[in-house]
Amino acid sequence: MKLTTLALTMALGFTAAAPAVAADKPRPFLWENATVYFLLTDRFNNAFTGNDLAYDRKKDAAPLRGYMGGDLAGVINKINDGYFDSLGVNAIWITPPVEQIHGSTDEGTGKSYAFHGYWASDFTAVDANLGTENDFRNLVDAAHAHGIRVLLDVVMNHTGPVTEEDPVWPSDWVRTAPQCTYKTAKTTIECTLVKNLPDFLTESDTPVELPERLAAKWQREGRFEEEIKSLNDFFARTGYPRAPRYYLIKWHTDWIRKYGVDGFRADTVKHVEAKVWKELQKEAALAFEDWKKANPEKKLGDDKFYTTAEVYNYKVSDGLYHDLGAGQSVNYYLANFNSMINFGLVKDAEQDYETLFSSYSTALHGGRLNGYSVLNYLDSHDDGAPFDPSRKKPFESATKLLLAPGAAQIYYGDETARRLDVAEATGDAKLRSFMNWNELAQNTARDGYKVAEVRAHWAKLGLFRKAHVAVGAGVHQQLQAKPYVFKRTYDKDGVRDKVVVALDLPTNKSTSINLHGVFANGQRVTDYYSGKTAVVSGGAVNFGTRNAVVLIGQ
Numbered sequence: 001m002k003l004t005t006l007a008l009t010m011a012l013g014f015t016a017a018a019p020a021v022a023a024d025k026p027r028p029f030l031w032e033n034a035t036v037y038f039l040l041t042d043r044f045n046n047a048f049t050g051n052d053l054a055y056d057r058k059k060d061a062a063p064l065r066g067y068m069g070g071d072l073a074g075v076i077n078k079i080n081d082g083y084f085d086s087l088g089v090n091a092i093w094i095t096p097p098v099e100q101i102h103g104s105t106d107e108g109t110g111k112s113y114a115f116h117g118y119w120a121s122d123f124t125a126v127d128a129n130l131g132t133e134n135d136f137r138n139l140v141d142a143a144h145a146h147g148i149r150v151l152l153d154v155v156m157n158h159t160g161p162v163t164e165e166d167p168v169w170p171s172d173w174v175r176t177a178p179q180c181t182y183k184t185a186k187t188t189i190e191c192t193l194v195k196n197l198p199d200f201l202t203e204s205d206t207p208v209e210l211p212e213r214l215a216a217k218w219q220r221e222g223r224f225e226e227e228i229k230s231l232n233d234f235f236a237r238t239g240y241p242r243a244p245r246y247y248l249i250k251w252h253t254d255w256i257r258k259y260g261v262d263g264f265r266a267d268t269v270k271h272v273e274a275k276v277w278k279e280l281q282k283e284a285a286l287a288f289e290d291w292k293k294a295n296p297e298k299k300l301g302d303d304k305f306y307t308t309a310e311v312y313n314y315k316v317s318d319g320l321y322h323d324l325g326a327g328q329s330v331n332y333y334l335a336n337f338n339s340m341i342n343f344g345l346v347k348d349a350e351q352d353y354e355t356l357f358s359s360y361s362t363a364l365h366g367g368r369l370n371g372y373s374v375l376n377y378l379d380s381h382d383d384g385a386p387f388d389p390s391r392k393k394p395f396e397s398a399t400k401l402l403l404a405p406g407a408a409q410i411y412y413g414d415e416t417a418r419r420l421d422v423a424e425a426t427g428d429a430k431l432r433s434f435m436n437w438n439e440l441a442q443n444t445a446r447d448g449y450k451v452a453e454v455r456a457h458w459a460k461l462g463l464f465r466k467a468h469v470a471v472g473a474g475v476h477q478q479l480q481a482k483p484y485v486f487k488r489t490y491d492k493d494g495v496r497d498k499v500v501v502a503l504d505l506p507t508n509k510s511t512s513i514n515l516h517g518v519f520a521n522g523q524r525v526t527d528y529y530s531g532k533t534a535v536v537s538g539g540a541v542n543f544g545t546r547n548a549v550v551l552i553g554q
Helices: 005-012 072-080 133-145 212-220 224-238 244-259 274-294 353-364 394-403 427-431 437-442 451-467
Strands: 035-039 091-094 098-100 120-126 149-154 263-266 306-309 322-325 328-330 339-342 373-376 407-411 475-480 484-492 495-503 524-527 533-535 550-553
Touching: 035 451, 072 091, 072 133, 120 133, 120 212, 120 244, 133 149, 133 244, 149 244, 149 306, 212 224, 224 244, 244 274, 263 274, 274 306, 353 373, 353 394, 353 475, 353 484, 394 407, 394 451, 407 451, 437 451, 451 550
Parallel strands: 035 091, 035 407, 091 149, 149 263, 263 306, 306 339, 339 373, 373 407
Antiparallel strands: 098 120, 322 328, 475 484, 484 495, 495 550, 524 533, 524 550
8 A cells, every 4th residue: 555645744653843853954974874775676565567477477376485566666656755765764775676587496485486586587687577677777766866875686696596487507607516515615605505596607717608598588689789799898898708707797787887776785695706796896886986977967975886795694793704614714895895784683682772782883993893884684585583573572673773883774664563474474485575554554553562653663763863874883882871871973084973862761751861971061952753952951951752762963
């Protein structure tokens, strides 16, 4: 169900003053403080039903393992409606939009289709189930018009499974055995992740011909000459051998040069040689600069192309290196990744606020990760042990994720308590139900809360993050234990910012908050949670509210 702007505003329960809080002057953007909204395009919003089953795909999949109709146009509609703006989101990460295998396969959990985007067939085309090339261009343009950056999910490791409709790639492109055992670097990289998931020979420097199947497809589509010329130009410019990984690098970076995506989320990073990611990012940076020069009116700033690495089971506590077994470890930051996805918060969120926040700040500011960044999350499309699968703790989830030092990844429906334990589904399909727009519109009651109240809490924290880079990128310091009050400060490259946050305040009375000198007497400060302002007096401030959360900044 599509919410009107008025209905959405009412559902969020904002006061008239709240939206104006961050509107006084432009705020700097830092990837280290980004709020990234991760969505599976097929599961988010369906704008057109005519493309729900492309390529003769069928509705015969196991529960939540087939296409459900979400499309690029549906995401565009939500961008234009201001849905992401009202959450404080400043980056959207979408699953791969490239054309997927047409058939289905059974991985032991029932018949599955490639709705998730990780089973590529043609890296140069938009999958018709999601829309058209023009839809993708419009999505990036719409996001940029709202000041939102776009992260593209890229896969260098594997093709889609082999099916009756989808033949295996040539043997000089992929291996089909052995299956990974994860005991050493070699048995993690030169192998298939699972059965029937052909693995690209990314270690090879041997030139290969374009697969005949792909050439024939481009001929049918009337773009063979255009694609071949583009490939020839790429190899002539770079001097790279026509080895499999360089085709992939060319195809992935074309999405930057054509459409202006702002960054990559790299899939299955530890299953590909680190040097290959460095090569990809070299070409990605060049492509981004080319796009910005060609589209000066569309670029959002002068920041460099951004990349974040999905290294399964990497945790903040790992520091710079990830263990691949047998004494072999890799520093993926040296492969030019700007950040690593932090798998550790799912467990770390069980800690109290101060233990969590101080340990992350120590790691990122003075510890082994000093000068580097992480992207935190509490649940995702393939983490089978999310922090709160039945959504018993949606308010705590928001507070810990959005106030933890580092960048934050909201998984679609976190903000609306979309459940992650769908009974009729098995495995990772449980995590991938369709976005619960109806529950938001109806303000469904569940477990002592209402969905729109949850959405409002996430939004207030998200808008606070967006307005203040110190929240995610700043140094954390506890100011007092009870009630719990802390500050974050950021002072780097000419950007200065500071905030004070109070949590677990009593809700039966208003509370005077000791600011411990962070803001001076006579200064007017804002509580971003209530939208109210007050003047600091006697080293403290009282907004006259009875909320458990106060978010203080200027």
